Amino acid sequence: MTIFREEIGAWFLVMFTALVTGKVWGWIGDGRLEVLEQQPPANPRLFHTRLVVSLLMSTLYDVWILRYCINTVIQQARPNMMVMFLFEFAVLAACSIRTNCRYVLQLIESRIIARQTQGRLEERRRQLQRERDEMIGRREAAAALGEAASDDPLPDPNDVDEIDIEVPGWEAKGQYVLTLELIIGM
Numbered sequence: 001m002t003i004f005r006e007e008i009g010a011w012f013l014v015m016f017t018a019l020v021t022g023k024v025w026g027w028i029g030d031g032r033l034e035v036l037e038q039q040p041p042a043n044p045r046l047f048h049t050r051l052v053v054s055l056l057m058s059t060l061y062d063v064w065i066l067r068y069c070i071n072t073v074i075q076q077a078r079p080n081m082m083v084m085f086l087f088e089f090a091v092l093a094a095c096s097i098r099t100n101c102r103y104v105l106q107l108i109e110s111r112i113i114a115r116q117t118q119g120r121l122e123e124r125r126r127q128l129q130r131e132r133d134e135m136i137g138r139r140e141a142a143a144a145l146g147e148a149a150s151d152d153p154l155p156d157p158n159d160v161d162e163i164d165i166e167v168p169g170w171e172a173k174g175q176y177v178l179t180l181e182l183i184i185g186m
Helices: 002-007 010-038 044-076 081-145 173-185
Strands: none
Touching: 010 044, 010 081, 044 081, 081 173
């Protein structure tokens, strides 16, 4: 900025404030996405609605200011502060797009994990139902022969909890995130 000392004025402060606003907005979006990746929200519908609106508004803001900077640089066609702001807003827009893509990857991963959990849950319920049926059959056979039946409690297929189910998750997510980071880094 010291190279363009003569251009530091009110318009510079406006653009600098716009840049800082975009950066803070982007940091907030990244932080909320990291919270989503670490733990499910208490109120998912409200959380996702607020996150989607915030990410889209951030991206639109960054692209809009970037477009303004591009048009200004093309019209003035000389090295000035707007060239610096152009590059800064280009980086900011790329980071916003990266955050949006990471959010989409997180949604895909959540859907895959939910599907895997539901499949394992149904499989475990079927397994418990088979064990229950076998135990009932053994008890009936023992009663028919006059032998003492086992007093073990019967497993209940409805007692299976999702917390007890472990799933492998989406193994390819890491590859997609790495590819996204490499593309945005370029």
